Amino acid sequence: MLLGLKRRFLLHRLRDPDYRFLFEPPPPGEAVSIDCETTGLNTRKDDIVTVAAIRIRGARILASERFEAVVKPKARLNPDAIKIHRLREQDVADGRPIEEVLPDLLRFIGSRPLVGFYLEFDVAMLNRHVRRLIGIDLPNAQIEVSGAYYERKYGDAPPGTEVDLRFVSILSDLDLPVLDQHDAYSDALMTAMMHLKLADLKARAVRIPRGRDKPLAHYGGGG
Amino acid sequence: MAQHFDPRNAPFDRLSAEEIDVVGDSLDIAYYRPGETIIPLHGAPESLFIVIKGAVEERDGDDLVALRGPGDIFDSRALVQGRSSAAFSAREETLCNLLPRDVTLRLINANPRFASFFYLDIAHKLDTVSSEEEAARFTPMLNARVDEIFLHPANFIDATASIVDACALMRTHKTYALFVDGGKGPGIVTRTDLLEAALLDRLPLDSPIGPLARRPVLSVAPDDMISTALVRMTKNNKRRVAVSEKGRMIGLLEDIDLLGFLAGNSQIVGGRIDESRRIEDLARVAREIEPQIRLLRRQGVKVDLICEIVSDLNRRLLHKVYALVAPTSVREAGCFFVMGSEGRGEQTFRTDQDNGLILAGPLDHEDDLVRFRLAVFDALAKCGFPPCPGEVMVRNPVWSKTLDEYRDDFRSWLALADESGTMNIAILYDAAAVAGDAKLLRAAKQDLIDLMRGERLRLARFARAIDAFPTPIGFFNNLVTSRAEGDALDLKKGGIFPIVHGVRALALENGLLETGTTARIAKLAELGVFDAQFARELTQALHYLMTLRLDAQIAEKASTSLVKPGEFSTMERDLLRDSFQVVKRLRDMLRRHFNLAMF
Numbered sequence: 001m002l003l004g005l006k007r008r009f010l011l012h013r014l015r016d017p018d019y020r021f022l023f024e025p026p027p028p029g030e031a032v033s034i035d036c037e038t039t040g041l042n043t044r045k046d047d048i049v050t051v052a053a054i055r056i057r058g059a060r061i062l063a064s065e066r067f068e069a070v071v072k073p074k075a076r077l078n079p080d081a082i083k084i085h086r087l088r089e090q091d092v093a094d095g096r097p098i099e100e101v102l103p104d105l106l107r108f109i110g111s112r113p114l115v116g117f118y119l120e121f122d123v124a125m126l127n128r129h130v131r132r133l134i135g136i137d138l139p140n141a142q143i144e145v146s147g148a149y150y151e152r153k154y155g156d157a158p159p160g161t162e163v164d165l166r167f168v169s170i171l172s173d174l175d176l177p178v179l180d181q182h183d184a185y186s187d188a189l190m191t192a193m194m195h196l197k198l199a200d201l202k203a204r205a206v207r208i209p210r211g212r213d214k215p216l217a218h219y220g221g222g223g
Numbered sequence: 224m225a226q227h228f229d230p231r232n233a234p235f236d237r238l239s240a241e242e243i244d245v246v247g248d249s250l251d252i253a254y255y256r257p258g259e260t261i262i263p264l265h266g267a268p269e270s271l272f273i274v275i276k277g278a279v280e281e282r283d284g285d286d287l288v289a290l291r292g293p294g295d296i297f298d299s300r301a302l303v304q305g306r307s308s309a310a311f312s313a314r315e316e317t318l319c320n321l322l323p324r325d326v327t328l329r330l331i332n333a334n335p336r337f338a339s340f341f342y343l344d345i346a347h348k349l350d351t352v353s354s355e356e357e358a359a360r361f362t363p364m365l366n367a368r369v370d371e372i373f374l375h376p377a378n379f380i381d382a383t384a385s386i387v388d389a390c391a392l393m394r395t396h397k398t399y400a401l402f403v404d405g406g407k408g409p410g411i412v413t414r415t416d417l418l419e420a421a422l423l424d425r426l427p428l429d430s431p432i433g434p435l436a437r438r439p440v441l442s443v444a445p446d447d448m449i450s451t452a453l454v455r456m457t458k459n460n461k462r463r464v465a466v467s468e469k470g471r472m473i474g475l476l477e478d479i480d481l482l483g484f485l486a487g488n489s490q491i492v493g494g495r496i497d498e499s500r501r502i503e504d505l506a507r508v509a510r511e512i513e514p515q516i517r518l519l520r521r522q523g524v525k526v527d528l529i530c531e532i533v534s535d536l537n538r539r540l541l542h543k544v545y546a547l548v549a550p551t552s553v554r555e556a557g558c559f560f561v562m563g564s565e566g567r568g569e570q571t572f573r574t575d576q577d578n579g580l581i582l583a584g585p586l587d588h589e590d591d592l593v594r595f596r597l598a599v600f601d602a603l604a605k606c607g608f609p610p611c612p613g614e615v616m617v618r619n620p621v622w623s624k625t626l627d628e629y630r631d632d633f634r635s636w637l638a639l640a641d642e643s644g645t646m647n648i649a650i651l652y653d654a655a656a657v658a659g660d661a662k663l664l665r666a667a668k669q670d671l672i673d674l675m676r677g678e679r680l681r682l683a684r685f686a687r688a689i690d691a692f693p694t695p696i697g698f699f700n701n702l703v704t705s706r707a708e709g710d711a712l713d714l715k716k717g718g719i720f721p722i723v724h725g726v727r728a729l730a731l732e733n734g735l736l737e738t739g740t741t742a743r744i745a746k747l748a749e750l751g752v753f754d755a756q757f758a759r760e761l762t763q764a765l766h767y768l769m770t771l772r773l774d775a776q777i778a779e780k781a782s783t784s785l786v787k788p789g790e791f792s793t794m795e796r797d798l799l800r801d802s803f804q805v806v807k808r809l810r811d812m813l814r815r816h817f818n819l820a821m822f
Contacts, residue, residue, distance in 0.1 A: 060321075061252035063227075176318070177275055179227055189227065189252070196254040197316060204256065 007139065015135035019106060022139050026111040031056045031143065033115040033192035035184045036122045039073050040080070043124040047073035049092050051101065051126075052184035053108055054192050056115065059200070061192045067108040068185050070095035098129050106130070113141035115195045117167055117187070120144070145191055146170065148198040153208040161210065170194055173208060227252060227275050228320050232294050233797070234340030242330060242337075249326045255313035262298055264310040270321040272297050277317025282310045289800070290314065299341045302327055340797075369452055370445035372484045374466055374474035379404050382433030386417050389432050393417075400463055402472050403436035409472060410436025411465065442467040443476070449484065452476055484518070496539045502602045505543055509606035512536045516571050517777055526571075526770040527741060534568035537561075538657045540606060541578065545658040548598040550591045556583045558656050558663035559599075562615060566653040567723070568739050569769065572776050575611035576603050579622035579654065581629060581663040596623055615650060629667050633674055640684050648685060649724065652731055655738045665736065672734045683817040686728035689810055690819065692716035713785055714775075718768040718806050722761060725813050740765060761809060764802035771799070 011023050034053045040046035053067040072095035105126075116122050119142050127137045146165045153173070154163055167190075171178055176193045179186040201208065228250055230236065230243045238246065252275065255261055261279060262268045272279070274295050281289040281297065288309060291297055301307030302324055331338040378396045380389055382405030389401055393414060403410040416435050420426045442465040443452045456464050456478060466474040483491065492515060495508045512533065519529045538561065545559045563577040564570045578599070586592050600610070600618040610616065617623045621632075629651075636644035652671060656664045675681055692713070723740050729752055730743040737743045741762055748758035775785065814820065 059254045059256075061254075064249050064251050064323075175276060175316070177227055193252070193254070193318060200254065200256045200316065 010136045010139050013136050016133070019134045022106065022111050024111050026113065027057075029058045031113045031115050031195070032109045033061075033188045033195060034109070034119070034122055035116060035188040035191060036125050037182065037184045038125055041121075043121065043128070046125075047071070048098060048125055048129075049073055049095075050184040051105060052188040053105060054185075054188050055108075055112070056192050056195065059196055061189065061196065063189060066185060066188075067105060069101045069105065071098050071101055072096060099133070102126075102129050102133055106134075109138075109140065111140060113143050114138070115143045115145060115191060117145050117170075117191045117194070143195065145194045145198060148202070149174075149194065149208070152198055152201050152206075153210060156207070157210065174198070227318075228273065229294065232273075232296075234296075234337050237336040237340075238330065238334060242334060245326065245330070246322060249323055251321045251323075253319050253321050255317045255319070257313055257315050260310065260312045261317075261319070262301060262307050262309075262311040264307065266301070266307050266310075267305050268298060268301050268307060268324065270323050271299065271302050271327045272311070273320040273322065275318040275320055277319075278314040279317055279319075280312050280314045282312070283308070303331075303341050367449050367484070368445065369443055369447050369449055369466055369476060372449060372476060373480050374476055375480075377402055377465070377472040377474050379472075380412075380432065381405070382410075382436065383431050385429045386421055386426065386432055386435075387428050390414075390417055398475070399477070400475055402440070402465070403432060405433050405436065407438060409440055410438045411440045412436050413463075440465045440467075440472070442472070444468060445473065449481060453481060456481075493536055493539055496536065496543055499543055499547075502544070502547060502605055505540060505547070505602070506605045506607070509540055512540070513572065516773070520773060520777055526766050526773055529773070530569050530571055530769070533571055534565065537565060537570065538655075541603075541657045544599060544602045544606070548602050549595055549658075552586050552588060552591045553580070553582070553595045554659065556586060557581065558659040558661060559617075560654045560656045560664050562650040562654045564653075566650070566655040566738050568655070569723070571769075571773050576600065576608045576616040576618075577611055577650065578603075578616050578657075579651075580617050580624075580659075581667055582623075582625045583660070583663060584625055584627075592623065596620070613646075626663055626667055630670050633671050637674060637681055640681070642688075645685055645688055648731075649688075649727060652727060653738055668736060672731065675731055676734060679817075682728065682732050683819060683821070685731065686725070686813055686817040687819055687822055689721045689725045689728070689813055692720065714768050714772045718803055719765065719772065721806050721810060722765045722768075725809050726761070728813065728817070757805075757808070760805050764805040767798055767802050771795075 007023055011020070014020065014022075032053050032055055034051070036048045036052075037050045038046050038048055048071045050068070050070050052069075055062040055065055070092055072092055114123065123138055123142065130136070130138055149170050150163070150165060154161060157163075167187075168178065171190055171194065174194055174197050176190060176197065179190055228235075228247060230238065230246070235243065235246060251270075253261075253272075255277070261272060264282075274291050274293050274297075276293060279291040279295075279297065280287055281291065291311075297311055298307050298309070331341055375398055376396070378392065378398055378401050380392055380401045380403055382403050384392075389412060392401060393399065400411055400413045403412050412432050412435050416437070417432070420430075420435055421428060441455060441459050441461055443455060445466055445468055452464055456462070462478045464476050465472050466476055492508060492511045495511070496505065499505045499508060515536070516529060516533055519532065520526075524532075541559065541561060545554075549557070549559070558581045559578065560566065560581070561578050565577050580595075582592075596618045600616065604610065610618075615622060632647075636647050648671065652668060654664055654668070675685070726740050726743050726747065729747055730737065733747065733750055733752065735743055735746050737746050744753065744758050744762050744765075747753050748755055753761065
């Protein structure tokens with residue numbers, strides 16, 4: 001009810017009727033895993049450098065239909081961020097402006113729920129531009145894999161349990177392959193794998209055992 | 224491209240960079256929960272599955288036939304045939320790459336090397352692999368060092384010596400070139416130089432060779448690669464190059480030796496055996512046989528050919544030993560033969576003395592025989608053949624006696640029907656004559672064959688040994704290794720022996736006189752005992768297992784049959800699995816054929 005109201009409100013504020021598809025019911029069982037690499041961590045000042053999105057249908061990751069784009073950033077690349085995503089000025093020089101990339105991305109995503117790790121950050125980065133384009137924020141439902149992981153692992157934990165929600169910790173705990181990190185496509189792919197496995201564990205009511213954590217290599221996160 | 228797909232894994236390692244991109248762009252990833260069916264029995268999969276994480280069970284009915292782990296591929300057969308002959312399901316949470324069927328088929332059509340992986344029979348697969356190996360093997364040869372090759376010793380002569388002196392010195396040292404010591408630094412003079420000086424320039428034969436010497440001497444260092452020597456000789460159009468170390472000439476590398484090194488020189492070894500006049504000479508030449516194996520293998524010569532060459536050399540050696548030590552009385556009445564793998568011509572690295580003697584009748588002087596037994600044993604021991612632990616050799620009177628005595632033995636072996644009887648029949652049935660009257664051995668074998676003909680129970684008892692060791696096929700990656708052996712797998716027990724013995728039992732039943740397993744298989748196919756396809760697969764499986772064993776022996780420098788599947792590539796593991804499947808089929812066939820269930 002409340003959601004329906006919100007949707008109608010957003011639909012009313014949607015400037016461009018071409019984007020009404022964002023409000024249509026999503027194809028059943030589908031979702032989109034998404035990840036952005038950025039010039040830095042400030043959602044107001046920093047820019048998107050690359051963005052990757054992969055459709056998930058049922059228990060299948062449609063990697064062959066992925067969306068990948070290099071964005072020409074307006075802000076200068078932050079040297080610290082370059083160290084993380086390894087994209088230098090010249091690497092992004094061939095990119096397209098975000099105004100061109102965004103419509104394609106939105107059509108790729110459609111009304112499917114978004115899946116991500118620390119998704120709030122990626123959505124905030126995108127929304128700055130989405131708002132300018134169509135007047136509203138992304139209306140898609142959001143699935144946070146670290147949240148789903150927390151629920152499966154720590155949902156029944158006694159207070160004071162040490163919580164580890166680092167990307168690489170989740171990956172290793174779920175016994176998933178570690179791919180080339182800090183590449184938007186790989187991160188989106190690993191996130192999609194996490195999502196499928198966590199959804200399966202939840203469906204089978206399997207909890208992730210605690211207290212068998214192994215020491216892990218440092219990894220900053222999927223943003 | 225993300226690395227959830229490793230293009231270095233077979234068969235993707237045979238794809239071009241563009242084709243790998245096509246694969247990378249076409250892959251989807253599927254997640255399977257434990258117990259979920261991936262391909263149902265008789266299902267028509269829409270893609271090729273490549274395991275990323277987890278484990279997949281392959282079931283034939285209720286039987287678990289294989290477990291596939293990360294990097295493994297399935298079900299290539301179903302993809303080609305459009306119908307799977309087994310069911311595949313996830314054993315645990317499993318992630319797979321999915322390569323769409325149409326993309327896979329397109330690649331199969333476009334790339335024959337890739338396609339070979341999908342061939343339905345192992346024989347085809349193996350043919351492709353071995354030709355690739357051959358191509359890969361020449362390069363390391365050229366990276367060998369100069370001092371690994373036979374070098375002629377450096378011989379020096381003073382610049383004031385005459386043409387005649389030089390000629391004489393060359394003849395003494397059997398060399399084509401001499402280094403010339405003189406004021407202007409080292410020079411070199413060859414037979415051609417002397418010949419031209421004397422015949423064309425008509426120099427007096429006592430003129431000094433100093434002015435004839437060529438300088439500077441073309442040279443390489445002992446640790447140079449032989450490719451360097453080859454290039455230097457070609458560029459300067461020379462047939463020999465000096466080997467110098469710290470300005471000192473230490474040897475001479477001739478083109479013929481360089482080529483011999485690259486091409487193998489088993490023909491030279493064979494010639495040297497024939498030329499030997501004493502056991503001591505033979506012993507020296509015998510040491511050159513084993514290095515030939517390594518050399519031939521490095522050149523990518525197939526294992527059956529290596530066996531043939533090595534058996535030929537070993538038999539020549541034995542022939543020569545016999546000629547040197549056998550007294551006339553033995554030579555007139557006897558047939559000297561080798562047994563076991565040496566008899567089948569499937570021996571590579573030398574094992575024990577496995578030999579025997581059949582006499583047409585008793586000798587007038589028993590002493591001749593007694594002396595001969597010890598003389599053969601000593602001579603072969605000098606040539607590096609260790610004694611046979613089971614005493615299956617001429618030294619043992621059981622294996623050096625008259626044909627009639629052998630015939631009596633056959634009857635007692637069959638009557639006792641114990642393990643040693645079976646073993647004795649097997650090794651004698653594999654015997655091949657190396658010297659003397661081969662008709663004696665043939666008569667003995669024919670007698671053995673006649674004793675077995677139609678004797679179902681005797682044949683079944685004989686065939687039963689195929690079940691002495693289990694086929695190492697089981698769950699994980701389908702290959703069972705033994706923890707006691709450090710996760711290694713015994714190729715001989717698990718694969719080579721069952722093939723050799725199974726084929727031997729069928730050959731004996733059909734009265735074949737061939738000794739080699741390959742020849743027996745061919746003959747059995749001719750007789751319709753095996754169909755042509757199975758015969759080919761059996762031969763290829765045997766050769767593949769023998770190749771793996773040979774490579775393990777070369778690597779270990781020992782006669783081992785143990786290999787570690789963990790060190791193999793996916794392709795090699797796949798081929799090994801296929802080979803053992805062939806062994807399994809042979810065993811099943813023999814169990815039915817000889818009704819082994821009755822034991």
